Each structure stands twice: as structure tokens, then as C-alpha cells.
Amino acid sequence: MSGDTTGPAPLGTSTGFGGPAGAGASWCDRCGTPTGEGDHTACRAARQLEPPRYCGHCRRRMKVQVLPVGWAAVCVEHGETRA
């Protein structure tokens, strides 16, 4: 459900921090700023107890449904991710 990823993952799978784009994400899926800029240590820590909010591919805010077990996040452009 959370934790760093080791490489890009296909859409529709859980990748944790980095969201749908996995480690290849251009955008932080928690704060929506570029992953290559600034320190995202706090974002990574927070994501242990939060679903993603931004699409890692395009920075769009996603529609996120938290469920008792897991969550589902939908980017209008890049589709659904579940965990």
C-alpha cells in the first residue's frame, strides 16, 4: 500500500509513493510538486498513512475513494490505481 518503488509500474497497480507513475513519476503524488525539486521525505513518510492525491504522470488531482481496506484513485487522463 505504501513505500518506495523500484521502478515504473503499469497503470492500474499499486505503486505507493509516486502513484500511477511509480518511481518514474514526474510529480509527487502527495503534494503535487515536481519530484525532482525539493525534499519529499515528509511526503514519503505521510504517504504511509495517506492515499495519493495527485497523478504522478500529469499532476492532476485524482478522485480518491478510501475504503476500509485499501483505496482507489482515478486520474481522468491516466486511469485508476488501487491498493
Add this chain to the structure above:
Amino acid sequence: MPEILDQARTQVLENGVGLDEAGVLAVLNLPDEHLPAALQLAHEVRMRWCGPEVEVEGIVSLKTGGCPEDCHFCSQSGLFTSPVRAVWLDIPSLVEAAKQTAKTGATEFCIVAAVRGPDDRLMRQLREGVAAIQAEVDIQVAASVGMLTQEQVDELVEMGVHRYNHNLETCRSYFPNVVTTHSWEERWETLRMVRESGMEVCCGGILGLGESVEQRAEFAAQLAELDPHEVPLNFLNPRPGTPLGDRSVVEGKDALRAIAAFRLAMPRTILRYAGGRELTLGDLGTRSGLLGGINAVIVGNYLTTLGRPATTDLELLQDLKMPVKALSATL
């Protein structure tokens, strides 16, 4: 032994009469070295007046985000720059969420919506959802959909909703610092109608909103006056984009002091761990709270944030030899 704990031993443990506001304040002001004794006494009170069972509940958001109210702690307000977007849960997914919750052994499943109060669309969705759950899942259904009219209260009763959650969030004197789009009294009025309807009243709040220790005691006393069946105790999890997004989390010992104090104010209530405990208390503190007055937990995820895996909490309860309350005991 501090005088307040001696007083509580007689008044609360032996006679079942909760501490008043001054007594709660004295507990909240206990120095650290007396915290273990306060927790031990609160645990004894819980065991004496509630028993060893722990009530397990799951919650889900039926309608997330886009709320017109300005509760300053909430990422679902449409008035803040929170990243949370509006989304509705469909009925099949709602039923699946209830099934997932029931698998944990939970006896309660609470359907929540981020609204000021329900409109016709939400009431229809709720009616359909409650009926679908009742047809397929062996679990008690609770609801939390904001401020109600008398007609809506009656409708919820007719649907078979057995418990209604409506948090006062904080004490009356501090509420205007947290919410400006409605009043504490409006919330109280909904709670009054719910109580009179025969539904069980679930009412708690959030600690760490910036209230003083005195206001925490005021809050406990006001909850005790309401005498709810259940009190969910949340600890602020500061959400990005909200007015309280930069606040610090409650210090663990203060949270434990509050758990003990609220138990000593309300010896018979179901005192439930709700949101924020993972941040404020961690694993060790969670255990301490269960041995300090808590007798109910929300397992799994919350509405917009994630919790510990349900199995982690259930293993802890097993380790503490605290049985999960069976559904038959709630009927």
C-alpha cells in the same frame, strides 16, 4: 496518590458517577509521574462498568469532499485548497466495504457523508445502501450525514440505522474558532432529536484543535451531560490546505491523559479510538490507551486517510486478552 485519583476511585470506580469538569481538569493537569496511575484507574473503571469486550467498527465515506461547511480541521471542506476531490461511492462498492469490515469481526459499520446535512439524493442513496447491506451483511449499520431535520431522523429510524454519529468536535466555548458556518447549538439540536428517536447517540470530537486544557475539560463535561452511547476520540491529523494544516499533533502523554480523563468523566460510555491515533500515539501508545479506558476501535482505514491494518489491531486485542464484542451482544 493525588487527591483527584483517590476521589475518582470512590466516586467513579465504586459508585459509577463520572467526574465533573473540575475533576476532569485535575486529571488533565496531573504530572507525568501520575499518568500510569490515572490510566490504571481508568482501565479499572472501564472493566468495572463496561467489561472487557472491545467494540470494533469500520467506517466508509459515501460522499467525499465538496462540503459547504468550514470545519477548520477537515480536508473535505470545499472552502479550502485541500487536494481532496468530491467523489461518491456506488452501492455495490458500499456493500463490499461492509463485507470487508464484517470479515474483521466488526459489529458496526458507519456510513459517512461530507455534507452540512443530507439532501434528497443522499437520503435515497443511504436508503438504498442500508437496505443492500442489511440484505447481504451481518453487521449493525450506523450513519453520519450531518445535521438532520426531524423528518430525516424519523426516516433513518425507519431504515434501520441503529446509531447516529454527530460529533460536537470541541467544547462550546471553542467551537466558533473551529467552525463558523454553523453553530455548536445546531449540532446539539440534531443530537437531541437523535436521542429522542431511540437511535443510539454517537458523539465525540477531536483533540488538538488549539483548545486549552480547560476547554478539553469543558468538552468532557459537555459530552457527559449529553451522555452518548459512544464517544469517538480523534486526535488532530493536520491536513494540507486546511486552516489547521500546520498545527502540531497532540503529544502522546497529553493524549493518554485525555483518554483517562474522558473515561473518568463517562464511566459507562463506549470510548472509541478514532482518527489520528497512529500519529499521536503510535503502537506503544495505542496499547497504553486500550489499557487506560478505551474500549472500542475503528479498524482499517478512515475517511480520507489510512489506518493500521485491521489485523494489527485485532492481534493487539488478542494479546491484551480483550475479546471483540460479538454481534449478538449488540442486538
